[in-house]
Amino acid sequence: MAAPEKSPLELEKASKLANVPHCEQYERMISGMLYDSLVPELTNSRLAARKSMLKFNxxxxxxxxxxxxxxTKRRAEILKSFLGHVGDDEIFIEPPFRVDYGPNLSVGKRFYANFNLTVLDSAIVTIGDRVMIGPNVMISTATHETEVASRRDNIEYAHPITIGDDCWIGGGVIILGGVTIGDGCTIGAGSIVTRDVPSWSVAVGTPARVVKKVEALGKFEE
Incomplete structure (x- = not known):
């Protein structure tokens, strides 16, 4: 369901991101409220993302x-020019890479994604440090109401996604809006993640379910 009011937490996150298309509908969008995706600020942001993706890819x-x-250096420079936050210059994304907006995607240090990562970042997507993503993964915050009337009017909503540190997301995984994946998790190839996954877990299946726990590690020393 769509949220009834703006989220102070998501607005605070957005204040720390670059290239954000600030407007009323943007604030509604990242807060999980119903919003109009065709206002000029959001349309222009999506168009800018497509231009940046063309350059990167x-x-x-x-x-x-x-x-x-x-x-590595040049690709990192291009990514920093249109994503909301990039943790360091060691980021490495294999083209093709697709993102809906760009400013709503924040990735930590030593991020790696294999071919064909798609991120629909209507809401904010936060990815931690040392995360590895396999090929053909989709991270989708965007959704619609099941009632047809709002879809006819291009009204939609979105929920944020968070992926913790030291996670491995297997090939072909789909992660849906509103999900938090904790630190140290492995998501098996082909899984669809529809609910939160606790830290230090291995989850597989459709929908993904925790099948085992792994040893929790202490804070990583650089």
Whole structure:
């Protein structure tokens, strides 16, 4: 269900993100309220994301600069230009990469995503440090009412997604809005995550269910 009022927590998160399309409908969108996705501020933000994705997905170095250091550095620069937060220059996303807005995506240090990651970030998506994502993963905050009338009017809503530190998201996983995946989790390939997964768990299936716990580790020392 859509939220009845704005979320101070999500508004506080947004205040720390770059490139945010501030407007009334944006605040409703990230708060989980019903909102109009076709207002100019949101439409322009999505168009800007598509331009940035085209640049990211099609850039490749000249022969003289064909090395992993150059590729990593330049791709990180492009990602920082349109995502909400990037933890460090070690971020590595294999193209193609697709995102709905960009400013609502925050990733931590040493983030890696394999080919074909799709993030529908109508609400804020927060990903922790040292997270690995397999190929063909979809992270979708966006949803609609089942009543048809609001869909005819382009009204929708979204719920945030949080993925903790040291998680491994297997290939083909779908993570739906409103889900929090705790630290140290593994999500098995092909799973659909519809509910929270507690820290230090392995979850598999459709819908994903916890099948085992793993040893909890202390704070990572850089």
């Amino acid at each position: 099609n850039w490749f170095p000249e022969e003289d600069d064909f090395n992993i250091e150059t590729i």
